[in-house]
Amino acid sequence: MISKSLLKQIKALELKKFRNESGLFIAEGSKTVLDLLELGIKAEKLIATEEWLREHSVKSDCEVIVASDDEMKKASLLRTSQGVMAIFHQQHNVIDSTVPERELCLALDNVQDPGNLGTIIRIADWFGIENIYCSIGCVDAYNPKTVQATMGAIGRVKIHYINLPEFIKSLDKKVPVYGTFLDGNDIYSGELSGNGLIIMGNEGNGISEECGRLVSERLLIPNYPAGRATSESLNVSVATAIICSEFRRRAR
């Protein structure tokens, strides 16, 4: 049974303030919950219907709460509950500024939409990008909508919240810093590195002036055919996908 206080805790975890205070977050849906358990992310509580528990084997010694369909519906943050949700402990990753010297990393400059952030985390995971550096102004990666959109990838990719311009400066020009701009160089032609940082900007405003000044390699995703009137821009998660795909194509 979902007690009143548990229901209150679940609803409170929609709020960043409460997530920060408690160090917890909510994940919903079979795939996300099972993936996170499989990856060893520590769960505090698993809440599921009897039916779901019968159909799935769970690798965790956390508290299991059996709930009715009605209770799940009330607790779920989704339009249609998938019969399972869990409260997990947030991961705390050590920030190591030598990582971009060895690996390709993403940096997000004020990405605001929870769905976009989740989709970007899933893309990073697909393309073997293990670290994402988020500016303080980015949406919280443990927002339930973000967690949902990652489809479990949030358990594999390390997300760091940092002062982004300071972090880039700390790299001390030892690695290429990529960013997309309307006057950048065609991503399909120039050289692309296997390490360094790719900065993706805010949905409406792109890369901030402060971070933009720290970009060493200006890139552009050209539209097709060249010169045709078109949408003025691509969605930030779509642009991230195209860029990551092209970087990894070159590295093969």
Add this chain to the structure above:
Amino acid sequence: MISKSLLKQIKALELKKFRNESGLFIAEGSKTVLDLLELGIKAEKLIATEEWLREHSVKSDCEVIVASDDEMKKASLLRTSQGVMAIFHQQHNVIDSTVPERELCLALDNVQDPGNLGTIIRIADWFGIENIYCSIGCVDAYNPKTVQATMGAIGRVKIHYINLPEFIKSLDKKVPVYGTFLDGNDIYSGELSGNGLIIMGNEGNGISEECGRLVSERLLIPNYPAGRATSESLNVSVATAIICSEFRRRAR
């Protein structure tokens, strides 16, 4: 002023049934509304605040309704109204099955999420894909969330709702029909054509069996590095972006 009957019409246009009956749809936000007017999409009514009208010049002879901030807020389907919305006439495009012989086209097999469809339309526009063939089971392209996600691209890309398997059969094997599958060929290596059809599948189930049988070229977006444990799949709009980018890179 937004009359009661106008408010009722706006709210009704959230529903596919009413959009179909009236042949109308709603667009919101400065960029989308101005782009659609600029493209010559016929508007029935433009509804905006005095402030918005002062700041923007409108090229349309449609009825203009001045609304207060409060009225806009009530009428808006968005969380924060941008001071303008308009009721447009849907476009009716002639279906010509010889188009894929000359151009690269997209086909969507039961894409369900309005945001995904809108994002795909925006991607198509960016990469000069002018025709999208949607199976009957796809979400309606005039869904307000879809229109919003296209950022105006819905005025440039032609969307056709058809019996997709029948349409593909009618192409009579004269054009390549691409689809992505887990056992497909690496998109970065094989030959990619400048014409034909790229089928993208449903969010959960991928390409239906019926359409799958009609695919002549099986593709795969490889993850990186090869063999690493990763997310099982990419979001359909993200996969569309990567595929379209790769097709157009080759065509340059």
